Amino acid sequence: MNLLHPASWHDYELLDSGNFEKLERFGKYILIRPEPQAIWERALPDQEWKRLAHAHFSREQNDKFRFTDDVKGGWKKLKEIPESWQVTYQYNQLNLTFRLALTGFGHVGIFPEQGENWNFIYDTVQRWKLNKPRVLNLFAYTGAASVVAKSAGADVTHVDASRPGLNWANQNMVLNNQDNIRWVYEDAFKFVKREVKRGNKYNGIIMDPPPYGRGPEGEKWTLQEQLNELVKFSRELLVDKQSFFILSMYAVGLSATVGRNVVLSHFTPSETEFGEFYLHSKQGKDLPMGTFVRFRNF
Numbered sequence: 001m002n003l004l005h006p007a008s009w010h011d012y013e014l015l016d017s018g019n020f021e022k023l024e025r026f027g028k029y030i031l032i033r034p035e036p037q038a039i040w041e042r043a044l045p046d047q048e049w050k051r052l053a054h055a056h057f058s059r060e061q062n063d064k065f066r067f068t069d070d071v072k073g074g075w076k077k078l079k080e081i082p083e084s085w086q087v088t089y090q091y092n093q094l095n096l097t098f099r100l101a102l103t104g105f106g107h108v109g110i111f112p113e114q115g116e117n118w119n120f121i122y123d124t125v126q127r128w129k130l131n132k133p134r135v136l137n138l139f140a141y142t143g144a145a146s147v148v149a150k151s152a153g154a155d156v157t158h159v160d161a162s163r164p165g166l167n168w169a170n171q172n173m174v175l176n177n178q179d180n181i182r183w184v185y186e187d188a189f190k191f192v193k194r195e196v197k198r199g200n201k202y203n204g205i206i207m208d209p210p211p212y213g214r215g216p217e218g219e220k221w222t223l224q225e226q227l228n229e230l231v232k233f234s235r236e237l238l239v240d241k242q243s244f245f246i247l248s249m250y251a252v253g254l255s256a257t258v259g260r261n262v263v264l265s266h267f268t269p270s271e272t273e274f275g276e277f278y279l280h281s282k283q284g285k286d287l288p289m290g291t292f293v294r295f296r297n298f
Helices: 046-052 112-131 144-152 163-175 188-198 223-237 256-264
Strands: 002-004 012-018 021-026 029-034 055-059 073-077 084-091 094-101 134-138 155-160 182-185 204-207 212-214 220-222 243-249 272-279 287-297
Touching: 012 112, 084 112, 094 112, 094 144, 094 163, 112 144, 112 204, 112 243, 112 272, 112 287, 134 144, 134 188, 144 155, 144 163, 144 204, 155 163, 155 188, 163 182, 188 223, 204 223, 220 223, 223 243, 223 256, 243 256, 256 272, 256 287
Parallel strands: 002 272, 029 055, 134 155, 134 204, 155 182, 204 243
Antiparallel strands: 012 021, 021 029, 055 073, 084 094, 212 220, 243 287, 272 287
């Protein structure tokens, strides 16, 4: 099992964590956000957090999930900070810009730990770009992975059940002088089943499913009840050679071995990489940020 942290970042930094919160720098701005796994003591004193931070998001309940509609809370601005700004990400020949914003859910538009998956996507697609590989991004959020795959030379289909998420992803595409990403506003599970019936195939499948969610027509998604079936259907969509698969999970309590067992129930790759993402802090403790399973077939 591997422990990976996103070492390519210059515009993101975890400054400290503890007491159920994290102190992060996104470009020029420093934020305090909830982090239910940070049950330890902070390295920096509370007054230093307040001195550094531009804004603080607090929740009325101890919500453990990334992106749910029932989160209660809000931002308190401690210094002047715009409603939206941009950060850049560089890896080898990859130079990207992402739009960030303070949202009512407490997220800002990217999950920094996913940088390791972005590098994996870029390296993989670059190898096969002459064949114009097709990549499917499920639960695709604001489209960072879609933009990475497109930048590397892929034909990208981006699926998400949130209209604001799709609009944000489109802004990220335009920011990076791209076009022709296929936007699909649909429940990811329903879309995958339809694609199987259509006989469509992909060279890459990326999925970062939430623990719980709702589709555009009220479809219920529960990770523990439906992930196995989703991966089973996804097997029908992935070509045997020149292909890759990525599953990320941020469900507290589910280990990387759970994801690995699900994936290996339906795929037989020659080599599988699995483990945990974490954010490294120079001041405080390393912060776990979910699990991953991924493989390539050549």
